[in-house]
Amino acid sequence: MKINVQDVSINPGELEKIISSLETAISRNTRVKELCEEILEVQKSSTSGLRKNGGKGKGGRRNKRPQGRKTLAETIAEVLSSNRGPLRPIELKNKILAAGYKTSAKPQSFYTAVFNTAKQLPGIVKTRDGFSMPAKKSRAKKKIRRSAG
Numbered sequence: 001m002k003i004n005v006q007d008v009s010i011n012p013g014e015l016e017k018i019i020s021s022l023e024t025a026i027s028r029n030t031r032v033k034e035l036c037e038e039i040l041e042v043q044k045s046s047t048s049g050l051r052k053n054g055g056k057g058k059g060g061r062r063n064k065r066p067q068g069r070k071t072l073a074e075t076i077a078e079v080l081s082s083n084r085g086p087l088r089p090i091e092l093k094n095k096i097l098a099a100g101y102k103t104s105a106k107p108q109s110f111y112t113a114v115f116n117t118a119k120q121l122p123g124i125v126k127t128r129d130g131f132s133m134p135a136k137k138s139r140a141k142k143k144i145r146r147s148a149g
Contacts, residue, residue: 086130089115
């Protein structure tokens with residue numbers, strides 16, 4: 001379709017609005033194109049890493065914690081041992097995250113994982129006040145009272 005420019009009559013104000021909206025659309029589409037190119041580069045680099053390691057990702061691990069990081073059970077034990085009293089499950093979850101434990105789980109799923117893991121760990125007691133580690137028994141000898149006599 002060929003348009004003869006002399007035959008078109010559009011209000012100059014309307015024409016400026018059209019040009020402005022086209023410029024906005026072009027800049028938005030340019031940004032979308034840039035983002036798509038970034039995503040493509042990331043996908044290409046992760047795909048090449050998959051091929052090199054037998055399809056198991058860069059470190060040969062899939063959906064597992066990074067090497068050298070503490071397990072959830074280790075982190076729970078560490079948090080509870082550094083706390084004086086019992087911790088309710090939600091407090092325990094928050095302290096675990098505050099201690100730097102990394103998770104990709106949704107908050108409710110992570111809460112459930114913390115609760116179930118803490119319940120199963122030996123040496124951790126669940127009371128109505130929450131989870132705690134029993135106090136270590138002191139080895140100090142008790143003083144024996146002697147009656148005068």
